[in-house]
Structures are given as C-alpha cells and as structure tokens.
C-alpha cells in the first residue's frame with residue numbers, strides 16, 4: 001500500500017515545482033543583464049508567491065501537506081493565513097503554527113515522523129520526501145550491524161522521551177547519525193523536545209525550498 005504522500009498519488013512534481021515554470025534563471029539563455037538581475041529575481045520569486053496565494057484550499061494542502069511530515073493539518077491551518085509575501089513568510093507561518101500548539105500537539109508532530117533507518121524504510125512505506133532524505137544521508141545503505149545499532153538507539157530514545165528521534169537527515173550523514181542519537185539520548189526531556197522541533201523546522205525549510213525553488217545556499 002503506497003504511502004499517502006508518495007509521488008504515485010500526488011500530481012507530478014513538475015506541475016508544482018513552482019519556480020521552474022516561470023523562466024527561472026537557471027538557463028543561460030534567460031539570464032538577465034547584470035543591472036536587471038535584482039528586479040528579475042524579485043519578479044520570478046514574486047510570481048511564485050502569486051501562484052501560491054491563488055491556490056484553493058485543496059490544492060494548497062496537496063502541494064504543502066507534507067512540509068511537516070504526515071501532518072497535513074499544519075498546511076490546512078496555514079492556508080487561511082494567505083497572502084504570503086515570500087517563501088520566508090510562508091515558512092514563518094508554518095513555524096508559528098507549530099509553536100502555538102500545546103505540548104501534546106508538538107509531541108504529536110514528532111510522533112508522525114518515521115524512524116531513521118527504521119521499519120517503515122525496510123517496508124518501503126516512507127513518504128517520498130522522507131525516502132529521498134534518508135536515502136541522501138546514506139541510511140538506505142546501512143550494513144546489518146549499523147542497522148541493528150540504530151534500531152537499538154531509536155528504541156532507547158523512544159522509551160526515554162515518548163517520541164521518535166528526529167534529525168534533518170539531509171544535513172547529516174549515516175556515520176554521524178548514531179553518535180548524534182546517543183548524544184541527544186542524554187538530554188533532559190524539555191530541552192530535547194525543543195531540539196527535536198528545531199529539526200522538524202529544518203526539514204520543513206528544506207522541503208519548502210524544494211517546492212519553491214529557493215537557492216539552498218541562502219537557507
């Protein structure tokens with residue numbers, strides 16, 4: 001059974017890779033003269049947000065529903081805050097909604113995340129985004145001993161804090177993950193809850209940048 005958010009059930013990414021539809025400045029043929037560059041960049045970015053701001057509720061949730069892993073409710077709430085001035089503004093609304101939740105809601109968001117290199121990865125049940133992130137970090141290519149070690153650490157973490165270990169996999173690597181997990185296992189619960197939510201925000205920022213075509217170097 002494919003995951004709710006896998007690409008098989010979602011409209012083709014190209015339809016929603018918003019920046020690439022507006023003559024984005026990747027192709028040398030459409031690079032502007034130097035003095036025009038600022039206005040040019042501003043206008044293609046603004047155009048993106050015009051498209052986002054024009055989306056109806058269903059379309060918005062379809063496109064942004066997995067910015068927070070398996071929590072389309074966040075996008076559903078953010079939609080009513082339109083219009084957004086730019087990607088950073090849209091991101092701020094996602095983050096503000098998370099921060100406005102009671103502790104049970106913030107923990108609930110963490111519990112929607114699959115373990116890193118966990119059973120969902122083994123079963124092929126990850127969302128398309130999570131699959132790409134975990135695969136990029138090398139977590140789909142662990143040897144049996146590395147996998148066993150991570151399973152054990154993930155289980156200890158979940159037993160201690162009551163939610164899964166969350167880390168922005170795209171900013172890490174398979175060799176670094178177990179050490180970071182072991183380090184965070186030592187933290188106090190309140191501190192760890194804040195750190196885990198910061199990681200959710202890093203993941204969300206990168207997913208929004210994918211969708212809106214931001215330059216990752218500026219993140």
Ligand SMILES: NC(=O)N[C@H]1NC(=O)NC1=O
Pocket residue numbers: 069113114115116129130133134164165166167168169170203
């Ligand atoms: N557990 C966990 O951190 N999962 C998330 N991390 C990430 O980069 N993608 C995920 O699904």
